[in-house]
Amino acid sequence: MFEPLSVNVEFETNRRRFLTATLVLPLLVLLPASTTSASAPRERPLRSLTAAELRRPHDLAG
Amino acid sequence: MSMRTNDAVSCELCPRGCLIPEGKAGDCRIRVNLGGRLRATTYGRPSAVHIDPMEKKPLYHFLPGSPVFSVATAGCNLHCLNCQNWQLSQRGGEEMEQVFRADPTDLVAMAREQDCRSIAYTYSDPVVFYEYCYDSSVIAHEQGLRNCMITAAYINPKPLRRLCGVIDAANADLKAFDDGFYQRVSGASLKPVLDALVLMRAEGVWLEVTNLVIPTLNDDLAMIRRMARWIRDELGPGTPLHFSRFQPQYRMRNLPPTPAETLDRARAEALDAGLEYVYIGNLPGHTGGSTYCPRDGTLLIGRTGFWITDYHLDAEGRCPTCNERIPGRWQ
Numbered sequence: 001m002f003e004p005l006s007v008n009v010e011f012e013t014n015r016r017r018f019l020t021a022t023l024v025l026p027l028l029v030l031l032p033a034s035t036t037s038a039s040a041p042r043e044r045p046l047r048s049l050t051a052a053e054l055r056r057p058h059d060l061a062g
Numbered sequence: 063m064s065m066r067t068n069d070a071v072s073c074e075l076c077p078r079g080c081l082i083p084e085g086k087a088g089d090c091r092i093r094v095n096l097g098g099r100l101r102a103t104t105y106g107r108p109s110a111v112h113i114d115p116m117e118k119k120p121l122y123h124f125l126p127g128s129p130v131f132s133v134a135t136a137g138c139n140l141h142c143l144n145c146q147n148w149q150l151s152q153r154g155g156e157e158m159e160q161v162f163r164a165d166p167t168d169l170v171a172m173a174r175e176q177d178c179r180s181i182a183y184t185y186s187d188p189v190v191f192y193e194y195c196y197d198s199s200v201i202a203h204e205q206g207l208r209n210c211m212i213t214a215a216y217i218n219p220k221p222l223r224r225l226c227g228v229i230d231a232a233n234a235d236l237k238a239f240d241d242g243f244y245q246r247v248s249g250a251s252l253k254p255v256l257d258a259l260v261l262m263r264a265e266g267v268w269l270e271v272t273n274l275v276i277p278t279l280n281d282d283l284a285m286i287r288r289m290a291r292w293i294r295d296e297l298g299p300g301t302p303l304h305f306s307r308f309q310p311q312y313r314m315r316n317l318p319p320t321p322a323e324t325l326d327r328a329r330a331e332a333l334d335a336g337l338e339y340v341y342i343g344n345l346p347g348h349t350g351g352s353t354y355c356p357r358d359g360t361l362l363i364g365r366t367g368f369w370i371t372d373y374h375l376d377a378e379g380r381c382p383t384c385n386e387r388i389p390g391r392w393q
Contacts, residue, residue, distance in 0.1 A: 041140045041156060043074060046111060046164035046172055054113045054176060060134075061146035062212040062233075 063192075063221050064100040071095045076139045076189055076217050077254040079369065090190040091154035092137035104135035104155040106165045113176055117368040119212050120343055122306050122353060123390025124231040124361060125180060127370045129165050130210065131173035134185035135194065142237070142248045144276060144314040151186040154311075170205055180230070184212035192221060199228035208391075215258035216250050222258055226265035231391060232258055233270045233304075238280035239289035247279065247314075256292070263297050268391050270302040272343070274381050275320045275328055276317050284386035290335035298365050298372045299336050300318035300389035305329055322348065339389075355381040355388070362388060 064393045065072040069084045073093055080088035082095040092104045099246050114132045114340045116125050136158050138151035145151055155161060163177050164172070173181050180204050188195040188211045199209040210231040217225075236259070237244060242253040262269050271293060275281050305328045329350050332340040342350030346367040353363040360383040364372030379392040 041109075041158045041161040043107075043161050043163055046108075046162045047097075049162070049172075051176060054111065056348060058110075058112055060110055060112070060185045061303050062132075062148065 066098055069095075069098065071098060072098050073100055074218060075192060075221050077251065077352055078139060078216075087154065088139075090137045090139040091137065094191055101216040102191060102193050104120050104137060104191050106163065107155055107161045108133045108164055108169075108191075108194075109155070109158040110134040110150055111162055111164070112198040113178060114182070115364060115368045116180070117179075117370070119182055119210065119233050119269055120272065120306075120341070121185060121210060121231055121268075122190060122304075122341060122363070122365075123234055123270065123388070124210065125208065125393075126373070127178065129151045129176070129178050130180045130182045131169075131176060131178040132182040132184050133169060133393070134183070134188075135191040136186065136192040138187045138214075139167045139190050139216055140187065140248045140250050140381050143312060144247065144274070144308065144310075146309070147185050166194065166201050169198050170201045170207065173202070173207060174205060178207070180210055182210045182212060187213050187216075188225075189213060189215075189217045192225065196225055196228060197223075203228055208344065214248075214250070215255045215262070217258055219257065219261055222261055223265060226262060226267050229262075229267050231268040231270075232262055233272055234262065236271050236273050236289065236293075238273070239285050239292065240280065243280050247276075255276075256296070260269075260296050261302075262372070269297060270304065271297070272304040272306055273328075274308055275324060276314070277320055277324065279317070279319050281320070281328070283323050283327060283331050286331050287335055290332035290337050290340075293332075294336045298389075299338050301337065302339040302341060303332055303337050304341045304343045305332070305350075307342070313373070325350070353388070355386050357381065357386040358384045360384070 063074045070081050073080045073088050078089050082088050083371045084095050087094045092102055094101050094103050112132050113129050116128050116130050136153045136155045153238050183195040202209050208230040211229050212233045215234040244250045244252045329342055330341045338356035342348050351365040355362055360381055362374050379390055
């Protein structure tokens with residue numbers, strides 16, 4: 001009589017593990033990377049710009 | 063340029079007059095209240111640095127054909143729906159993918175090394191990186207360089223007057239001769255802009271004006287006529303006016319590019335109103351991009367896009383045919 005219940009418990013446990021593995025873990029890996037690029041601009045000294053880079057055509061108006 | 067009220071600081075730089083709480087930024091995103099003092103977070107941190115032809119600014123009567131060291135930081139105090147440089151102007155410094163470290167001394171040294179005779183504070187609006195622009199301009203003058211700014215001229219008289227002391231030339235955007243347009247499209251107002259243009263002229267800054275003509279929004283010829291007359295009366299008939307072609311951008315992609323005929327009609331209207339130097343921009347190959355003598359029609363400076371194809375002025379900026387003195391800063 002209890003057999004079906006234990007099967008359900010096992011299924012639920014597996015389902016949680018599956019969801020954790022497929023959804024949560026990738027998010028944990030991806031989130032820090034995207035947060036870093038949004039909050040920390042890539043800084044470089046002006047001196048590192050070459051003459052060719054300075055004269056390269058660009059899309060900015062003005 | 064700020065006044066403290068309890069923990070908040072009132073920014074007095076532009077007509078917005080932002081009241082900025084501790085730790086927060088003003089409407090421009092970059093002027094921040096830190097411990098009761100306003101700081102420009104992008105000082106010494108430009109996000110765009112290029113060498114452009116002067117014609118790109120556009121400044122057609124100022125050191126024509128010369129390369130200009132062009133600099134901007136993130137941020138702007140206007141939020142135009144059609145902004146052409148929104149990736150730069152509608153962001154704070156911390157949101158930029160790339161930032162350069164360059165204090166004013168670095169900036170001027172680099173401009174000189176690259177054989178530029180001038181520095182342009184441009185792309186976004188130098189009003190919001192005012193201190194960086196001012197300090198760099200002082201050093202540039204000390205080292206024999208000229209300074210120009212490309213601006214929407216949405217700035218209060220007191221800081222503008224100080225800035226005019228170190229700025230040699232400006233191209234100011236006059237977006238429309240209609241306060242409703244300023245409010246709807248740019249989130250600003252017209253009167254402070256007009257006052258700023260008059261002040262720049264009075265302070266001896268070489269001034270050119272740009273009007274971006276947007277189909278259905280500011281292409282009414284009667285309004286263009288009123289604007290041209292105002293420029294003639296308040297800034298002088300020798301003030302160059304650039305009608306620039308709109309391209310669908312940013313949050314205004316629902317309108318088409320400005321037809322060439324609209325720009326032709328606007329130019330004819332402004333010439334008829336008495337302006338002597340009226341140009342058409344963003345339309346490469348159009349004859350309206352060249353300079354003609356207002357007295358005898360001689361071609362003085364021929365241009366294709368940003369490039370000079372003919373140059374017939376003498377060293378003092380005189381027409382070779384009739385000797386008419388053409389206003390500008392030619393050397």
